[in-house]
Amino acid sequence: MITMENVSKSYKVAKRNAGFGEAWKSLFHREYETIHALKNISFTINDGEMVGYIGPNGAGKSSTIKILSGILTPDDGTVLVDGRIPYKDRIRHVKEIGVVFGQRSQLWWDVPVIDSFELLKDIYSISPQSYKQNLEELTELLDLGELLRSPVRQLSLGQRMRCELAASLLHNPRILFLDEPTIGLDAVSKLAVRDFIRKRNQLHKTTVLLTTHDMQDIEALSDRIILIGKGEILMDGTLDDIKKGGENIDETIAELYRSFDV
C-alpha cells in the first residue's frame, strides 16, 4: 500500500534575464525563485491497483515518482510505501520496487542487453532459479528473444523500452512506477507495452503507478486516475468521471486542464 499525506516539495531555481551583462551580474549575485513542485499532496493506492497519474508538463508528476522511489526527500509530509519511508531507508526500499523512466536508460549502452540484466541479477541478489524463471517469462511476454544479444546502442526505441521494462521487473517487485513509459513509441510498440503492463498487473497483482501524456495509455490501462496540476491534486476518480460521454479523450483532458487553469 502506498500512502502520501500532505507532501510538499519545492526547488530553488536560479533566474536571470538574457544577455551578457545579466550573466556577468549573476556571477556575483544570484536571484533564486522558489518553485513549489508539490503542495499538500495526499492519496492512497491499494495493493494491485493500476493508477494513471496525469497532468500537464511541470505539474509535479515526476517529482512524486522520485519521492516514492526514495530518490528525493520531500520538504514536508509523510510518505509510506508498504510500511517503509522511501527516502529514509532507500536501499531496503528500492529492492521491493521497479522503476522505469521513459526518458532515460538504465541499460549499459555499449554492451549487449543481457550483460546489463546479469548485472541487475547481482545488484538485487536474485537467486539463479528465480532469475532464470523471471527472464524466461519476461522474454516471452515482451518478445525479447534475439534482442538480448544486441548492444543497446543498436536497438530501436521501441525495442529498448521493452528491454527497459524487463530490466525493471527482473527482481519481481510488488510495485512498479512507470514515468512516461510510452513516450516516443510507435503504435505497435505502444500496444505491446500496454498489453504487457496489463498482463503483469493481472498475473502478479503488481501495483502500478503510471504517468503519461498519452490518453490512450490511460484508457487502456487504468481504472483510476489522479489529476495533478501546479503541484496540487485536482481530481481523483475514474475514467468515466472525466469522460462524461463519448467525446475524444484528448480534447476532454485539454478542456479539463483549461477548466482548472493549469
Added chain:
Amino acid sequence: MKASLSVRKYQSFFRLRFIQGLQYRAAAAAGITTQFAWGFLLIIAFSAFYESDPGAFPMSFQDTVTYVWLQQAFLALFNTWMLENEIFDTISNGNIAYELCRPIRIYNMWIARSLANRFSRAVLRCSPILIVAFLVPKPYRMILPPDLGTFLLFVLSLVLGTAVATAFCMIVYGLTFFTISPQGVRVLFASLVDFLAGGIIPIPFMPDKVRAVIELLPFASMQNAPLRIYTGSLPAEEVKVMLGLQFFWLIALVLIGSSLCRLAERKACIQGG
C-alpha cells in the same frame, strides 16, 4: 553470506565495466601510440640535460628512464585527469536517478567502476610499452628491479597508488553533485594535480623546500611512490615512510569521499524532468 552477496554486486560492476573497457581497441591503440611518443620525447629531453652535467641530478639517468617507461605503461592506473565522463554525465543530466533506484551505495559502485576502467585500460596498454621499453638500446632501456622483495613492494605500492588516485577522483565526482557542471573542478585539478603528483617531472627534480612539502601531499602517494620504489635506489626507511603515507592518504580520502557521497545522496536534486 549477506556480506558476500553485497560484495558480489560491486564485483559485478567491476566485471561489466572491465568487459566494456576491453571493447575499445582503437582507443587503446591510440593511447599506446601517444604514450610511446610522449615517453620517447621525455627521455630524449632528459638525456640532453644529463649529457651537460650528470652529477647535477637527484636520480641516475637509468632510474629516470625507468621512471618514464613505467609511468607511460601504467598511466591509466594513476592519472587523475582521466576522469570518467559517464559519471559526470549521469550527474548533470539526471540519469543518476536510475542508480539511486538500486540497492547499492553510489560511492562503492563508482569505486568499482573506476577501478575496472583503470585496470582494463592498463591491461590493454602496458604490455606493448613494457616490451619495447625492455628492448630499446642500452641507456634508454628500462631496468629490472634489483630483487624480488623490491618488486613485491613495488606491486603493493602500485595497488595503493591506484587506490589513492581513484579515491581522489571520487571526491571530484562527489563535488560535482553540488556544482552540477564538472568543468570548473576538472580544469582546476587536471594540471595542478598532475604536476604535484610527479606526472610532468619526477618529484625529486623539484627544489628541496618545495619537495619536502609536496612529498607529504596525497598526490605524491599516487605514481611517485611506486615508480621510485621500483628501481630499488631508495633507502628502506624512505620506502616505509612512502608506503605509510599511501595507507594514510587512502583512508583519509575514502572517508572524505564517502561522506561527501552520502551527503549528496540525501541532498541530491535530480536534474531534468
